Amino acid sequence: MAVDSGRGDRVGWVGTGVMGAPMAGHLLDAGHPTAVHTRTRERAQDLLDGGAAWATSPAEAARDADVVGVMVGSPQDVREVVLGDDGVLAGASQGAVLIDFTTSDPRLSQEVHAAAAEQGVAALDAPVSGGDVGAREARLSIMVGGDAETFARARPLLERLGRSVVLQGPPGAGQHTKIVNQLLIAGIMLGLGEGLVYAVRAGLDPGRVMESVAGGAAGSWSLDTYGPRMLEGDFDPGFAIEHYTKDLRIARSTADELGIPAGAAAQAAELYESLDERGFGDRGIHALVLELCRRAGVTWPGGPGE
């Protein structure tokens, strides 16, 4: 059934949002027979037009699939579409591989791995970074947890989706790695927000400040990417606050369980939750500067007003 090169794999896919749709599209384009399910059928229309089959449930998407990909919104969604009555594991065949791309809780990934193993299904947790652009351009970084054999089996398919595909360790290790990624971003965004509010408050021109600092030791992908957008008052996501607050909740809960500090994440979470409550959840994470400005009684030169 399974083909070693991964070329002939029949694919089941659950979740066709801004990330899931282009990812499933790459597999379809590569010639994999693909059955898709998603909550709102019209969001799968492009894939169906491209030749994918519609599945009425996650279980049906998994039926007869060699590899089942899941890309949904939250750990609760994963629990439902994988472990639920009509979930992937209710339909998956023995020998199938389940790859959960959702950024989720490492403990849930371990639970899914164990539940899958009980019925002869191998599972990988494989959260990604790179955003919707990375998904569209198949340039994601894919952080994988699971056993080496399953990883080797899934690798050709994963390489159709990402430019960096790394087995990080046992089940859950992919999620743990994504958490590290989000902890790094928390510090970067916090420092960037505080630094830029300082700049404005001190009477500096933030764009000119970026000119001096971006190329040196204070430089970051976030400054390069979000800096120009912030200056233009463009707070479209990128990476939406409502998704990041979810990730930070997982990160903080896991860090707490591991007994380690996550002070930058705690500060960032408080600021982002405040933005979310104030209706900025669909804005990009670089809108942090707006919240810091508001608290400091400073007007961000690039607007927008509220």
Place this chain on the structure above:
Amino acid sequence: MAVDSGRGDRVGWVGTGVMGAPMAGHLLDAGHPTAVHTRTRERAQDLLDGGAAWATSPAEAARDADVVGVMVGSPQDVREVVLGDDGVLAGASQGAVLIDFTTSDPRLSQEVHAAAAEQGVAALDAPVSGGDVGAREARLSIMVGGDAETFARARPLLERLGRSVVLQGPPGAGQHTKIVNQLLIAGIMLGLGEGLVYAVRAGLDPGRVMESVAGGAAGSWSLDTYGPRMLEGDFDPGFAIEHYTKDLRIARSTADELGIPAGAAAQAAELYESLDERGFGDRGIHALVLELCRRAGVTWPGGPGE
């Protein structure tokens, strides 16, 4: 006396540490007659061997100079070598330009500017980033505060020292910009330290984690530069903790006066001061991970033991 191109300027220079010595060297190499003073004469020996004249005091270094450069350790040092009895302003001629490269307090820079103006000396604050490597390779980023005319006058000379030379605003604006730079670094280092401690505690291989995260949204100059050193247990500076704690004190004091939050800087300062007190002041700022590991009861795989 003053030459517009800056080519014939006679230079006085105060402070020949790891930054000041190569900076003065570039001016000497460019043909500027240079008189140097520093606390410990032997640290100026290479410059003297290269043709610089020895000055027995900052005042003497400034005597007959068109441009006086100062690169010392702290605001206290600036106060002494610029405003003190034998300081630069006690020797400087009317029409001279004083450029203070020290990372210092913006309020002190304004005070120096005013004191200099009283005796017909134009002053710029011009703190730099880029470290000892940037100083040696004349690739510093120089953040300048002062008036446009003095900046234009000093620019050819500044361009012998840096790849980025930007007038940020009036006196003190250079220092404010450098503070922004240090606030950005505080967030980056805090997130990086917390993320890597999380990685180790979660059983991940930090090097493999870096492979997954460094190229994406969590990427930074600090991760690229310090990540490999941390993995090798190499905590040599780079940028020494004892200097950064000074900068963070200035940053927090100024932020406090401006009435704006600097939470990342506060957290980073507490950690770095603890490292300093424990004898790690001469280590690089990437040793933050060691302090976070210690507090979490985690052993950093790259050592060193204590």
